[in-house]
Amino acid sequence: MPAISATPTATSSTSSAWGTERAVLWETLGAARDLGRLQEVARVLMRYGFGDLVRRVGLSGALERAGRLVRSEHVAELATLTPPERVRRAFEEMGPSFVKLGQLLATRVDLFAPEWIAEFEKLQNQVPAVDFEAVRGQLEDDLGGPVDSAFAWFDETPIAAASIAQVYRARLKDGSEVAVKVRRPGIRPLVEADMRLLQRMARILESESPELRRYQPQALVRQLQASLARELDLAAECRHAERIAANLAEEAALVVPRVYWDHTCERMNVQQFIEGIPLGDQDGLRAAGADLPSLARLGARVGMKMLFEDGFFHADPHPGNVIRLEGDRLALLDFGMVGRLSEARRHQVLDLFDGLVRRDAGQVAEVMLDWAGDERVDETALQAEVDAFIDHYHGVPLGDLRLGNMLTEIAAMLREHAVVLPADLAMMVKVLVTLEGVGRRLDPGFDMASEAAPFLRRAMLSRYSPRAIARRGRRAAGDTLELLSSLPGQLRHTLRALRQGRMNVNLDVERLKAFGDQVAHSANRLTVGIVVAALIIGSSIVMTVEGGPTLLGLPVFGLLGFVGAAIGGVWLVWTIWRSGGGR
Numbered sequence: 001m002p003a004i005s006a007t008p009t010a011t012s013s014t015s016s017a018w019g020t021e022r023a024v025l026w027e028t029l030g031a032a033r034d035l036g037r038l039q040e041v042a043r044v045l046m047r048y049g050f051g052d053l054v055r056r057v058g059l060s061g062a063l064e065r066a067g068r069l070v071r072s073e074h075v076a077e078l079a080t081l082t083p084p085e086r087v088r089r090a091f092e093e094m095g096p097s098f099v100k101l102g103q104l105l106a107t108r109v110d111l112f113a114p115e116w117i118a119e120f121e122k123l124q125n126q127v128p129a130v131d132f133e134a135v136r137g138q139l140e141d142d143l144g145g146p147v148d149s150a151f152a153w154f155d156e157t158p159i160a161a162a163s164i165a166q167v168y169r170a171r172l173k174d175g176s177e178v179a180v181k182v183r184r185p186g187i188r189p190l191v192e193a194d195m196r197l198l199q200r201m202a203r204i205l206e207s208e209s210p211e212l213r214r215y216q217p218q219a220l221v222r223q224l225q226a227s228l229a230r231e232l233d234l235a236a237e238c239r240h241a242e243r244i245a246a247n248l249a250e251e252a253a254l255v256v257p258r259v260y261w262d263h264t265c266e267r268m269n270v271q272q273f274i275e276g277i278p279l280g281d282q283d284g285l286r287a288a289g290a291d292l293p294s295l296a297r298l299g300a301r302v303g304m305k306m307l308f309e310d311g312f313f314h315a316d317p318h319p320g321n322v323i324r325l326e327g328d329r330l331a332l333l334d335f336g337m338v339g340r341l342s343e344a345r346r347h348q349v350l351d352l353f354d355g356l357v358r359r360d361a362g363q364v365a366e367v368m369l370d371w372a373g374d375e376r377v378d379e380t381a382l383q384a385e386v387d388a389f390i391d392h393y394h395g396v397p398l399g400d401l402r403l404g405n406m407l408t409e410i411a412a413m414l415r416e417h418a419v420v421l422p423a424d425l426a427m428m429v430k431v432l433v434t435l436e437g438v439g440r441r442l443d444p445g446f447d448m449a450s451e452a453a454p455f456l457r458r459a460m461l462s463r464y465s466p467r468a469i470a471r472r473g474r475r476a477a478g479d480t481l482e483l484l485s486s487l488p489g490q491l492r493h494t495l496r497a498l499r500q501g502r503m504n505v506n507l508d509v510e511r512l513k514a515f516g517d518q519v520a521h522s523a524n525r526l527t528v529g530i531v532v533a534a535l536i537i538g539s540s541i542v543m544t545v546e547g548g549p550t551l552l553g554l555p556v557f558g559l560l561g562f563v564g565a566a567i568g569g570v571w572l573v574w575t576i577w578r579s580g581g582g583r
């Protein structure tokens with residue numbers, strides 16, 4: 001018999017300032033359409049032993065005031081479940097948005113310990129299919145006519161039923177075999193209600209629970225919201241697929257399903273049907289005589305190209321989404337979740353890889369400190385940990401280095417120093433770990449470091465090409481990070497200390513006064529000198545950039561810079577000569 005466990009918390013919670021805010025929040029919510037969903041979520045949380053959380057965010061009080069009591073039902077084996085298992089099971093029961101939340105948390109190796117990540121990874125997206133009759137109306141609306149107006153054949157039994165969409169197999173009138181992905185009817189309002197709920201819970205948790213603040217609940221919910229918005233838009237998935245296909249066009253052994261735009265919109269998409277064996281099906285691969293080591297290398301090459309060179313990557317390359325085709329080619333499926341990495345971030349990751357491969361503790365720590373950004377980190381302690389970590393790998397042959405494991409350890413160190421990575425960077429770490437994991441499962445001798453080597457070489461070469469320097473120079477004004485990534489380590493270190501207010505600058509004002517005239521005099525010349533130098537450097541950068549007006553084939557802005565620099569230089573030499581060579 002379930003016990004009524006909601007206790008009146010409204011009186012106590014409204015007594016404090018934040019309590020008032022909490023009450024107002026839930027009152028607004030309680031009066032609105034989300035009450036039913038609120039109750040469902042509260043009940044599942046209580047069932048899995050999170051009654052305290054329900055009370056802390058004021059859910060039980062709000063529901064009670066609304067006349068809806070929350071019952072706690074005991075799951076018999078609750079005591080035998082670990083906390084990560086309880087959270088995972090609760091997420092599964094709370095439905096699509098929470099399943100997606102769990103999948104997103106699985107990418108946050110910087111926030112959660114491995115036992116949590118392992119549990120979040122188990123979250124299954126497959127759910128019972130809804131009947132085709134429930135889908136037909138929406139499908140025909142989007143097609144602008146009956147199903148057979150677009151398809152020569154359509155199998156009404158889905159080949160996959162995930163929480164956001166169902167996938168059907170069909171044939172177009174022109175004979176093309178296709179996969180038709182249809183958004184589940186009614187899913188958008190449900191997700192929107194969940195997002196309102198999660199936003200409020202996150203806001204309350206962040207203000208109420210200092211111990212949860214470091215998990216940045218509000219930022220995580222924002223990330224989830226952005227990710228779900230993309231997943232709900234099935235045309236966006238196809239745009240991602242086409243962008244990745246264009247970036248990987250030169251990789252002949254990689255297939256990205258073609259998109260049939262005539263039948264693609266926000267609620268459905270039609271893609272080339274991919275027939276093959278998922279990389280997760282090892283027995284199937286062996287039976288088909290697949291060349292597993294070559295598949296492992298191809299997968300890693302494609303993954304690293306997306307990460308290191310394109311900065312736009314498939315963020316969920318689990319073995320079910322990568323299909324082996326005849327001739328040991330690979331196809332990628334499911335572009336719902338993608339990540340983006342700026343050039344500066346890519347350089348940081350490559351520096352980290354380079355540091356790991358060369359076992360250079362200083363370089364590894366430098367990247368980690370860059371990632372820490374403005375957060376206060378005990379640099380000495382971190383450096384000591386990195387030294388010990390790198391020492392541990394001393395003498396290990398390159399081929400035996402497990403970069404994925406090393407990255408996981410780095411994530412653990414960051415976690416211990418309370419450094420939270422930007423979401424895309426955390427996703428990238430996760431993708432690299434997955435690539436190595438999949439590679440090793442296919443081929444126990446798979447050597448990720450060797451696969452990374454050409455990328456490191458190319459990146460180092462391209463990083464200091466005149467064109468890349470010019471591009472960074474152009475962007476530097478608006479993006480300090482870009483600039484910082486190209487500054488020497490020590491200067492970056494100093495700037496970090498300055499930013500964090502950890503550096504004292506001692507000026508001897510009296511002595512400065514005594515030499516005031518001299519300083520002012522020299523400073524003028526110094527300023528002119530700096531301006532002239534800047535003009536020379538600036539114009540040489542502009543000279544290397546294509547585009548803009550030209551005169552006799554030379555860029556006008558670059559020429560103006562050089563002329564200005566020449567006049568300034570002559571004037572500077574003249575003033576120095578007149579003042580007797582300076583004091």
Ligand SMILES: Nc1ncnc2c1ncn2[C@@H]1O[C@H](COP(=O)(O)OP(=O)(O)OP(=O)(O)O)[C@@H](O)[C@H]1O
Nearest residue numbers: 125160162165167179257271272273274333334336
């Ligand atoms: N182009 C395709 N060709 C063949 N099968 C496909 C294609 N696209 C999707 N599928 C099938 O549908 C399944 C689900 O597709 P997809 O992964 O894109 O959907 P999803 O809603 O993102 O699901 P999940 O989150 O579980 O990966 C795939 O695992 C695959 O079996």
